[in-house]
Amino acid sequence: MNIKEFIAKRVAQELKDGNVVNLGIGLPTMVASFVTDDKDITFQSENGMLGLGPAPKEGEEDFDLTNAGGMPITMSTDGVCFDSATSFGIIRGGHVDITVLGSLQVDEKGNISNWIIPGKMVPGMGGAMDLVVGAKKVIVAMTHTAKGKMKILKKCTLPFTAVNQVNMIVTELGVMEITPEGILLTEIAPDTTVEQVQEVTEAKLIISDNLKTMNV
Amino acid sequence: MNIKEFIAKRVAQELKDGNVVNLGIGLPTMVASFVTDDKDITFQSENGMLGLGPAPKEGEEDFDLTNAGGMPITMSTDGVCFDSATSFGIIRGGHVDITVLGSLQVDEKGNISNWIIPGKMVPGMGGAMDLVVGAKKVIVAMTHTAKGKMKILKKCTLPFTAVNQVNMIVTELGVMEITPEGILLTEIAPDTTVEQVQEVTEAKLIISDNLKTMNV
Amino acid sequence: MKKIIDKSEFISKLKNGMSIMVGGFMVVGTPENLIEEIVKSDIKDLTIICNDAGLPNKGVGKLISAGKVKKLIASHIGLNPEAGKRMSEGTMEVELVPQGTLVEQIRSGGAGLGGFLTPTGLGTIVQEGKEIIEVEGEKFLLEKPLKADIALLLGHKVDEKGNTIYSKTTRNFNPMMATACEIVIVEAREVVSIGDLNPDNIVTPHIFVDYIVKGDK
Amino acid sequence: MKKIIDKSEFISKLKNGMSIMVGGFMVVGTPENLIEEIVKSDIKDLTIICNDAGLPNKGVGKLISAGKVKKLIASHIGLNPEAGKRMSEGTMEVELVPQGTLVEQIRSGGAGLGGFLTPTGLGTIVQEGKEIIEVEGEKFLLEKPLKADIALLLGHKVDEKGNTIYSKTTRNFNPMMATACEIVIVEAREVVSIGDLNPDNIVTPHIFVDYIVKGDK
Numbered sequence: 001m002n003i004k005e006f007i008a009k010r011v012a013q014e015l016k017d018g019n020v021v022n023l024g025i026g027l028p029t030m031v032a033s034f035v036t037d038d039k040d041i042t043f044q045s046e047n048g049m050l051g052l053g054p055a056p057k058e059g060e061e062d063f064d065l066t067n068a069g070g071m072p073i074t075m076s077t078d079g080v081c082f083d084s085a086t087s088f089g090i091i092r093g094g095h096v097d098i099t100v101l102g103s104l105q106v107d108e109k110g111n112i113s114n115w116i117i118p119g120k121m122v123p124g125m126g127g128a129m130d131l132v133v134g135a136k137k138v139i140v141a142m143t144h145t146a147k148g149k150m151k152i153l154k155k156c157t158l159p160f161t162a163v164n165q166v167n168m169i170v171t172e173l174g175v176m177e178i179t180p181e182g183i184l185l186t187e188i189a190p191d192t193t194v195e196q197v198q199e200v201t202e203a204k205l206i207i208s209d210n211l212k213t214m215n216v
Numbered sequence: 217m218n219i220k221e222f223i224a225k226r227v228a229q230e231l232k233d234g235n236v237v238n239l240g241i242g243l244p245t246m247v248a249s250f251v252t253d254d255k256d257i258t259f260q261s262e263n264g265m266l267g268l269g270p271a272p273k274e275g276e277e278d279f280d281l282t283n284a285g286g287m288p289i290t291m292s293t294d295g296v297c298f299d300s301a302t303s304f305g306i307i308r309g310g311h312v313d314i315t316v317l318g319s320l321q322v323d324e325k326g327n328i329s330n331w332i333i334p335g336k337m338v339p340g341m342g343g344a345m346d347l348v349v350g351a352k353k354v355i356v357a358m359t360h361t362a363k364g365k366m367k368i369l370k371k372c373t374l375p376f377t378a379v380n381q382v383n384m385i386v387t388e389l390g391v392m393e394i395t396p397e398g399i400l401l402t403e404i405a406p407d408t409t410v411e412q413v414q415e416v417t418e419a420k421l422i423i424s425d426n427l428k429t430m431n432v
Numbered sequence: 433m434k435k436i437i438d439k440s441e442f443i444s445k446l447k448n449g450m451s452i453m454v455g456g457f458m459v460v461g462t463p464e465n466l467i468e469e470i471v472k473s474d475i476k477d478l479t480i481i482c483n484d485a486g487l488p489n490k491g492v493g494k495l496i497s498a499g500k501v502k503k504l505i506a507s508h509i510g511l512n513p514e515a516g517k518r519m520s521e522g523t524m525e526v527e528l529v530p531q532g533t534l535v536e537q538i539r540s541g542g543a544g545l546g547g548f549l550t551p552t553g554l555g556t557i558v559q560e561g562k563e564i565i566e567v568e569g570e571k572f573l574l575e576k577p578l579k580a581d582i583a584l585l586l587g588h589k590v591d592e593k594g595n596t597i598y599s600k601t602t603r604n605f606n607p608m609m610a611t612a613c614e615i616v617i618v619e620a621r622e623v624v625s626i627g628d629l630n631p632d633n634i635v636t637p638h639i640f641v642d643y644i645v646k647g648d649k
Numbered sequence: 650m651k652k653i654i655d656k657s658e659f660i661s662k663l664k665n666g667m668s669i670m671v672g673g674f675m676v677v678g679t680p681e682n683l684i685e686e687i688v689k690s691d692i693k694d695l696t697i698i699c700n701d702a703g704l705p706n707k708g709v710g711k712l713i714s715a716g717k718v719k720k721l722i723a724s725h726i727g728l729n730p731e732a733g734k735r736m737s738e739g740t741m742e743v744e745l746v747p748q749g750t751l752v753e754q755i756r757s758g759g760a761g762l763g764g765f766l767t768p769t770g771l772g773t774i775v776q777e778g779k780e781i782i783e784v785e786g787e788k789f790l791l792e793k794p795l796k797a798d799i800a801l802l803l804g805h806k807v808d809e810k811g812n813t814i815y816s817k818t819t820r821n822f823n824p825m826m827a828t829a830c831e832i833v834i835v836e837a838r839e840v841v842s843i844g845d846l847n848p849d850n851i852v853t854p855h856i857f858v859d860y861i862v863k864g865d866k
Binding site (some may be wrong): 543550568574633 | 789849
């Protein structure tokens with residue numbers, strides 16, 4: 001299991017039976033493959049469908065049925081297709097229980113910056129701003145740092161995707177919850193110390209009295 | 217042909233090939249039966265359908281397919297059903313060319329009052345406010361007076377359905393257009409004088425230089 | 433999760449004083465079996481949101497005639513003289529809303545919008561107490577979103593998961609109401625197996641439907 | 650009215666400088682045949698409204714690569730480096746809009762609304778220059794409607810009158826765009842007879858469709 005798989009597998013534990021979940025492109029997409037069979041999870045794709053099935057076999061792709069990255073997918077038997085206005089009605093209307101997405105930066109106020117590096121990379125926000133504002137729970141799934149740079153900050157330096165919306169951060173080093181008091185470290189990776197996590201986290205971590213080891 | 221049929225038949229002449237038309241309950245509903253076969257008219261019903269067909273035969277009614285009065289109808293082969301939000305998107309969005317409706321009062325500014333007589337009759341506005349505001353052309357089809365009371369006024373005395381929206385009035389006595397200068401009488405019923413029309417019209421009529429006799 | 437419940441379990445979801453959106457347009461598309469259960473129950477003081485007041489002995493009109501409606505939000509009550517009578521007497525409060533505004537308020541409620549700007553009602557008594565906002569020289573009324581505790585809908589075919597399609601003009605307000613309520617209950621004319629409905633034709637996705645009550649075909 | 654036109658007649662509907670909405674999401678649901686005709690034509694200086702920038706050699710990306718796009722309004726351009734390059738160079742103006750806001754702006758344009766209130770973008774640079782309106786203690790951005798001269802859509806089955814259904818996730822922005830443009834042109838994978846489509850399943854009613862161009866199946 002590589003780092004990304006480790007993170008995705010831990011995020012999968014957050015998904016509860018009956019949840020409607022939207023997974024972002026990249027690492028978050030991997031979460032689906034770690035959901036255990038005892039849970040009935042409905043995956044929403046913002047381009048207009050509910051009910052993601054297993055990845056299609058090579059040669060059997062249906063190019064009319066894709067995810068928000070434009071990649072062919074399959075649909076579960078209870079699947080539904082709809083237009084983008086309906087899709088974002090679902091998203092903004094609070095009908096998605098959990099959205100999982102990657103990020104460039106997150107800060108202790110739950111602010112998130114993941115759509116633009118001015119002057120360098122301007123992919124656009126796509127559906128991220130709506131997802132982060134609309135979903136009941138926002139989980140950021142990302143590597144703890146990027147090329148040695150810290151990503152969990154006191155205050156995001158990049159333009160915000162949304163303000164005060166992140167609920168949880170899952171990295172290869174730990175699980176963190178955004179609380180009114182700041183970032184609460186609730187779980188820590190095996191063979192890792194709190195000091196090691198703090199060292200690569202700009203925001204001051206609050207350590208849970210009940211700190212557990214990530215069980216992935 | 218009774219008075220109502222006379223009015224409905226004259227209104228039918230206003231419908232142009234290709235038009236999308238919404239007909240109100242009562243007299244306006246009768247307009248459909250006077251549309252000549254050389255015109256392809258699509259009738260919209262605000263409860264959620266396009267493509268009204270001929271009236272259903274007795275015993276063959278489909279109670280899942282009704283007009284805005286709740287009466288069974290039939291659908292043309294090109295018919296479409298949709299929800300009420302889509303229906304009023306069509307209406308408010310200017311996709312209905314002509315709406316024909318009855319009224320209690322109309323005035324020389326194109327104001328219309330047809331949904332409430334305070335303290336007496338409060339049916340509600342239904343879809344009328346949206347239709348009158350949204351349709352490209354608003355035709356009021358009604359008897360010129362009601363129980364001896366004038367209905368075409370200098371200023372409506374009943375609460376407005378909408379302000380400055382009426383384009384044309386068709387009654388058993390004539391055809392009138394609402395212009396910035398006032399109400400222009402463009403056609404007059406056979407065997408009727410301008411004086412006779414003015415006598416039962418509170419608003420001062422402007423008489424068209426080109427006044428024609430209604431050819432119904 | 434088992435969504436299919438019987439009529440007695442249905443009634444257990446309701447409480448006095450709740451706000452209930454009821455699908456249907458002049459009783460077409462109204463879940464009559466659910467209405468009938470409420471009439472037979474002790475539930476009262478309801479706020480009903482529906483396109484209209486139904487007929488005296490059909491649709492939400494039955495709830496009105498049974499004295500169970502404290503407040504009605506609708507676009508039209510003209511076909512139900514009983515509703516007009518109770519409104520004049522003051523035994524039922526009635527809020528009249530233009531039809532296009534009413535359905536859009538419900539859609540806004542379900543879609544997480546804070547409201548919308550409409551030209552409908554400008555210069556009329558509908559405008560009273562509402563903010564007027566000018567956009568590019570045109571005036572609009574700001575209308576707010578509408579939500580409720582419960583939605584009662586009539587589905588034509590409903591799969592066991594809750595995916596719903598509607599028949600012809602019975603669709604009307606039903607799909608919007610499905611999005612705007614805490615608990616959504618569909619009376620199903622027919623319950624079909626998961627997979628029986630074409631994903632392109634489903635109008636209300638299963639995630640909106642909490643309970644299914646089998647009605648008459 | 651005869652709605653079915655050929656590709657050369659299609660091009661005659663376009664003019665330099667027009668605003669064009671193009672259906673599709675990461676090129677899925679984009680009318681490639683119509684795009685190809687524009688690439689081959691002299692048409693230029695277009696404002697393109699699309700969910701994204703397509704791919705360099707597919708979808709609206711082809712128009713961008715051909716230098717025909719003066720301005721792009723989209724939610725995402727990340728999969729098309731050519732779009733990013735032209736944006737940085739200043740040879741193409743890009744306006745980035747949150748996806749849910751973009752589609753709702755188009756819906757508002759088509760539905761005669763003056764705009765809507767959304768929580769999306771609050772506190773971000775999307776908020777710049779926009780009115781903030783408070784409704785029951787919550788803040789929202791006022792977003793305005795969006796319309797265009799032409800809509801280019803991809804229909805899966807289109808009847809001769811213009812009634813259109815879409816296939817799976819090719820639907821995306823297509824139905825909203827159909828309502829918000831002066832001239833609506835559908836590339837039909839398959840043209841069927843009037844009456845072949847079930848009225849309950851039609852997504853875009855014929856009254857929105859001005860022209861049909863036969864595409865590839």
